Amino acid sequence: MATNMKGKYEKYWGDVSKMNILVFISVIFDPRHKLQFVSWGLNKYYDKEIADSLNKKIKETLSRIFERYRSFSNKGEAESVAQEVEGSQFVTSSEVYDQFEKDMDQDPNSSKNEVDLYLTEPREKKNPDFDLLNWWKVNSTKYPTLGLIARDILAMPISTVASESAFSTGGRVLSCYRSSLTPHTVEALICAQNWLRSSPLSVDIEEHLEDLEKLEEEMAPIPQLNEGLSDIESD
Structure with missing residues (x-):
């Protein structure tokens, strides 16, 4: 098992050139790190040739992702503007100026300013x-396209262990020798297993002392309950 785990580690993490570029992109989208941290780590732990190659690849990947997201967002805006223009017979000077601003925002040379602004601002x-x-x-209004990218990239789980473990739990409950359980029974078994293996919660009795006293006063008029409690105390 250790040999297999080591082989899997070497396959996905041992060779930095085989690592998923999105791992580095996700670090860039942390405003405490950005591209400076990625470049610093690559230059510190790898040869200059490998570090320069990966830095270039990471920047190109980030640029391509940004262009793709920008094209999709601008396509929706362009369609809405076209519908508004078709529905109106007269175009005012303010509408012309608004259209000019939107066309300038769609300019490929100016669209990269959002990425440059984010990377050049202090961490x-x-x-x-x-x-x-x-x-x-909070900052999605300032970086609308980067905000969409961050929403998708940062939502990806770093590992599939949790989901695989959750699905394999059902396989351990429903085996070839026990395959006729109802869904309610399987759910009860999995929940009970989770509750039994969970760590106990620490309860401060003093904080709930007043609630316990009120509960005893409310239960005092019930004779059957008092008899049962007295029998338990005597045992």
Whole structure:
């Protein structure tokens, strides 16, 4: 098993040239790291030739992703503008100027300013309470296209172990010797297994002392309950 795990590690992580470029792109979309951290790490741990090649590949990949997302977003905007122009008989000077601004935004030479602006701005300071997804949610108006890319890339799980483990749990419950269980029974077995293996919650009795006293007062008028409690205490 160790040999197989080592072989799988070497296949996907041992050779940096075989690594998924999206791993580096996701680091760039962390405003605390950006491209500086990726370039620093590659130059520090790999030869200059490999580092330069990967840096170039990462920048080209980021540019292609941005152009693709930008083309899709601009296509939707262009269709909406065309419908508005077709429905109107007269075009005012303000509408002409708005159309000019949108055409300039679609210019390939000016569209890269959004990427350059994000990469050249100062990085966020290291903070243990930093919320990466909330940062992109707030700054998506400033970086609309990059915000769409970050939404898709940062939503990808870093590993499939959790999902594979969840699906394999059902396979361990429903075996070839136990294949006639109802869905409710299987659900109960999986939930009970999860509850039994979970770590116990720490409860502070003093914080709930008042609630316990109120509960005892409410249960005091019930004679059957009091008799049962007295029998338990005597045992």
